[in-house]
Amino acid sequence: MDEKVGIGIIGCGNISGAYLKAMASFPVLDIRGIADLNDDLATARAAEFNVTARDIAALFADPDIEVIVNLTVPKAHVTVALQALDAGKHTYSEKPLGINFAEGKRLAEAAKAKSLRIGAAPDTFLGGSHQTARELIDQGVIGQPVGGTATFMCPGHERWHPNPDFYYEVGGGPMLDMGPYYITDLVNLFGPVSQVAGFAITPRTERTITSEPRNGQRIPVQVPTHVAGVMAFANGAVVQIGMSFDVAGHRHVPLEVYGTEGTLIVPDPNNFGGEVELLRKGGAFEVQETTQPYADGNYRSIGVADLAHAIRSNRPHRANGSLALHVLEVMEAFQTASDTGRTITITTATERPDALSSSLIDGRLAR
Ligand SMILES: NC(=O)c1ccc[n+]([C@@H]2O[C@H](COP(=O)([O-])OP(=O)(O)OC[C@H]3O[C@@H](n4cnc5c(N)ncnc54)[C@H](O)[C@@H]3O)[C@@H](O)[C@H]2O)c1
Missing domain, CATH: 3.40.50.720 (NAD(P)-binding Rossmann-like Domain)
Known part of the structure; x- marks a missing residue:
């Protein structure tokens, strides 16, 4: 063949x-x-x-x-x-x-x-920086995984996408749009998620496109555009996540991962490369050498x-498909948790x- x-x-x-x-x-x-x-x-x-x-x-x-x-x-x-x-x-x-x-x-x-x-x-998550971060975790440099943060917050994609409607239709929103990068990378680093808690809100029910060629057109919002949640991983770590199309600006890094012996700054999981930084307990953050290929481009x-x-x-x-279905279940669970006021157990x-x-x-x- x-x-x-x-x-x-x-x-x-x-x-x-x-x-x-x-x-x-x-x-x-x-x-x-x-x-x-x-x-x-x-x-x-x-x-x-x-x-x-x-x-x-x-x-x-x-x-x-x-x-x-x-x-x-x-x-x-x-x-x-x-x-x-x-x-x-x-x-x-x-x-x-x-x-x-x-x-x-x-x-x-x-x-x-x-x-x-x-x-x-x-x-x-196959990018060189994310595989390097994983290698460091697997080598035990952060010790026992404890937690982390995952943050994507922006004012909304109607600023640049020529046809941003789908970001605000069912199937869109910051969690389904950007959550896959962050949650998939965390599963790559920590393994599967076991439980989810969270809140999802829709501060605005209509948005105005500011990109060309539809500058000025108003589009309806059918989904929550600001989600704050917590994921408990099967390895015991607990990670806070914030996904939003309603934040004017912030100072969080995309991904931080904590262990008993150190902290890793993992670069933007929407990219393949970027600096991985490690702080060993008692020390300062140091940029790590990227040990894996596919870190230098898209x-x-x-x-x-x-x-x-x-x-x-x-x-x-x-x-x-198994990984993507798991991530989809986790993403939906933030909405279910918000709707029901309960913590959701992940089945996949x-x-x-x-x-x-x-x-x-x-x-x-x-x-
Ligand atoms: N734009 C980005 O930067 C970006 C980045 C990463 C991932 N994505 C993902 O890629 C996907 C596409 O995004 P996009 O920005 O290219 O959207 P887009 O609207 O620019 O393009 C989607 C295309 O799919 C076509 N299409 C829709 N339904 C179809 C069907 N049933 N059969 C055949 N063609 C069909 C449309 O005609 C359109 O040309 C989305 O899932 C998005 O989340 C987009």
């Missing part, structure tokens, strides 16, 4: 450019076509990246395509992923896996029934490349994906 894995991309909007650019650095990926509901968008992206624009149906029907990469908006993720499974394809979706836990479970069950793989973004699609290698070598892939079990270094040859992703 060919070493390369045939890829079809559905969804040619904002993020597709980052994928198409990064995919060129992973020889295992053979892009056989890209498609969008909007044909003009697909045609323009195809010309930009020297790939072929095709009909959505043609991608599903192509026997040389093994994986459908789903870069559509959140509310279409599960629909498109189920269509891909029905067509006999593995599928990898942008985050979140689905807009609620129930549809995520449906997707996971469908994949299991068909013995096909599902994967999902984010794959930034490798968005490395999760797809890892999936492709995993298919060929018959091993588990890292940005996998997942394992930390293997450290990336176990699949690296000459420092790069291989079998």
Whole structure:
């Protein structure tokens, strides 16, 4: 069988450019076509990246395509992923896996029934800085994990995204939009979450777009835009999380991780690189050498490349459906906790994906 894995991309909007650019650095990926509901968008992206624009149906029907990469908006993720499974394809979706836990479970069950793989973004936890942080924790430098903080707070994406509506529709909001980066990275560092508590509020029911070309248009808000919560991890650590589209500015770092012997500052989990800082008890923060590759650029699609290698070598892939479903359940649990005034027990079990270094040859992703 060919070493390369045939890829079809559905969804040619904002993020597709980052994928198409990064995919060129992973020889295992053979892009056989890209498609969008909007044909003009697909045609323009195809010309930009020297790939072929095709009909959505043609991608599903192509026997040389093994994986459908789903870069559509959140509310279409599960629909498109189920269509891909029905067509006999593995599928990898942008985050979140689905807009609620129930549809995520449906997707996971469908994949299991068909013995096909599902994967999902984010794959930034495979970045060199996050893998370095994990290596430090695994070496025991912070001692016994105790807790941490995870913070993403901004004034809202209507400042820059040309079509920000989906961020405020069901399936959007800061938790489902940005939570996947933070919670996935924390699972990479600490393992699975066991319980969730939290509050979710909607300070404004309407927002005004200030980006072009729709500057001045008002859009409705269907979801909470400020979430404050706590996650208890199965390893015993307790982490505070704040996700907001309602904060004008703040001074928190994205991720801090505490242990009995030290504190780690983990860089922005929306990026692959950044400085990892370690404070050993009694000392001061020191920048750590990044010991892992993929810290020096935007490798968005490395999760797809890892999936492709995993298919060929018959091993588990890292940005996998079990991890994404667990993260989706955790994210939804903040809302349930807020609605019910209770602490929510997480039902899905997942394992930390293997450290990336176990699949690296000459420092790069291989079998
Ligand atoms: N924009 C970013 O910076 C960014 C970063 C990381 C992740 N993401 C994620 O990527 C996904 C896409 O975001 P985006 O910013 O590219 O959105 P976008 O609105 O710019 O593009 C989405 C595209 O999907 C197409 N589409 C929607 N439903 C479809 C369907 N059923 N079949 C085929 N095409 C369909 C739309 O026509 C549109 O072109 C979202 O899940 C988002 O959370 C976006």
